[in-house]
Amino acid sequence: xxxxxxxxxxxxxxxxxxxxxxxxxxxxxxxxxxxxxxxxxxxxxxxxxxxxxxxxxxxxxxxxxxxxxxxxxxxxxxxxxxxxxxxxxxxxxxxxxxxxxxxxxxxxxxxxxxxxxxxxxxxxxxxxxxxxxxxxxxxxxxxxxxxxxxxxxxxxx
Amino acid sequence: xxxxxxxxxxxxxxxxxxxxxxxxxxxxxxxxxxxxxxxxxxxxxxxxxxxxxxxxxxxxxxxxxxxxxxxxxxxxxxxxxxxxxxxxxxxxxxxxxxxxxxxxxxxxxxxxxxxxxxxxxxxxxxxxxxxxxxxxxxxxxxxxxxxxxxxxxxxxx
DNA sequence: GACCTTACTGCGAACGGTTGGCGTCTGTCT
DNA sequence: AGACAGACGCCAACCGTTCGCAGTAAGGTC
Numbered sequence: 001x002x003x004x005x006x007x008x009x010x011x012x013x014x015x016x017x018x019x020x021x022x023x024x025x026x027x028x029x030x031x032x033x034x035x036x037x038x039x040x041x042x043x044x045x046x047x048x049x050x051x052x053x054x055x056x057x058x059x060x061x062x063x064x065x066x067x068x069x070x071x072x073x074x075x076x077x078x079x080x081x082x083x084x085x086x087x088x089x090x091x092x093x094x095x096x097x098x099x100x101x102x103x104x105x106x107x108x109x110x111x112x113x114x115x116x117x118x119x120x121x122x123x124x125x126x127x128x129x130x131x132x133x134x135x136x137x138x139x140x141x142x143x144x145x146x147x148x149x150x151x152x153x154x155x156x157x
Numbered sequence: 158x159x160x161x162x163x164x165x166x167x168x169x170x171x172x173x174x175x176x177x178x179x180x181x182x183x184x185x186x187x188x189x190x191x192x193x194x195x196x197x198x199x200x201x202x203x204x205x206x207x208x209x210x211x212x213x214x215x216x217x218x219x220x221x222x223x224x225x226x227x228x229x230x231x232x233x234x235x236x237x238x239x240x241x242x243x244x245x246x247x248x249x250x251x252x253x254x255x256x257x258x259x260x261x262x263x264x265x266x267x268x269x270x271x272x273x274x275x276x277x278x279x280x281x282x283x284x285x286x287x288x289x290x291x292x293x294x295x296x297x298x299x300x301x302x303x304x305x306x307x308x309x310x311x312x313x314x
Numbered sequence: 315g316a317c318c319t320t321a322c323t324g325c326g327a328a329c330g331g332t333t334g335g336c337g338t339c340t341g342t343c344t
Numbered sequence: 345a346g347a348c349a350g351a352c353g354c355c356a357a358c359c360g361t362t363c364g365c366a367g368t369a370a371g372g373t374c
Contacts, residue, residue, distance in 0.1 A: 030342085072354070074352090126290050134306070140309070150300045150304045187371090230323080312354085
């Protein structure tokens with residue numbers, strides 16, 4: 001059995017991880033004086049299992065409402081807000097359309113194509129020299145992952 | 158006389174420059190098939206004489222309406238839009254509140270403090286290494302001055 | 315200078331994303 | 345179990361911006 005269904009085991013394992021992670025985040029929420037509701041649990045789960053790392057409030061709403069139709073949009077905003085304050089997610093304003101959220105441990109910056117709208121993730125280290133220079137010259141500490149760089153992607157030159 | 162009122166002369170000179178600059182931009186607008194109206198002239202003048210380099214559509218509206226009260230907000234948006242297409246101004250989304258516009262020849266990037274909202278201008282060259290790295294690694298060409306970097310300014314650490 | 319085309323205008327309504335107030339409900343601590 | 349503080353659904357308002365409309369006027373052409 002073990003050798004016959006490794007993928008299945010793997011999925012179980014991932015599922016287990018997700019639930020554990022969900023609980024950890026909810027605990028964080030509770031230890032901050034917050035309360036745990038089914039809505040919040042679903043929102044956190046949606047964040048952890050999102051196909052894309054960049055989800056809009058609308059994306060989260062769709063995922064959550066698939067299972068819990070009466071979780072209201074404003075609840076999603078409020079919960080995402082709480083999660084951001086707790087440092088669980090980052091909210092990034094990509095400039096066009098709504099903001100996107102992603103987990104802080106998916107640390108990266110964003111390149112947004114002003115033509116086709118494509119979002120490219122780039123690792124932090126590309127920005128390190130810039131961050132260093134800004135800190136040294138201006139005393140300005142860049143907030144990690146809070147901003148997007150606009151330009152033209154490879155395909156849209 | 159010349160030695161007695163240099164400032165006055167200087168102001169006259171600046172004023173002359175501004176009107177010349179206004180005309181140059183309006184000519185650009187016309188040569189693109191556009192038309193010149195008192196509203197547009199006032200909008201361009203407002204841009205050129207703005208105290209701050211970063212003006213919101215509201216700022217422009219206030220300045221324009223001081224002299225021409227019936228120039229409508231939507232006209233300002235439309236004109237700023239045209240000017241951006243012509244490459245006269247850049248529109249920058251600072252993330253909070255409205256977008257700001259500035260002349261392209263005031264080339265700079267923006268550091269926005271997420272705490273106090275202060276905007277620091279930084280010269281292009283600080284970003285050159287980053288822009289080079291993004292172009293080399295991702296084929297991504299950064300749009301000059303279209304984005305803002307979020308973080309904490311020196312006073313808000 | 316009159317004319318005609320077409321762009322620009324003021325107006326106001328609508329948009330999209332987000333926030334706020336309300337009264338009710340429900341976790342959580344004791 | 346009871347009490348209190350959050351969180352909830354609902355929905356209206358918010359802000360910056362865009363759009364459609366009908367009217368006006370700029371600027372090339374004769």
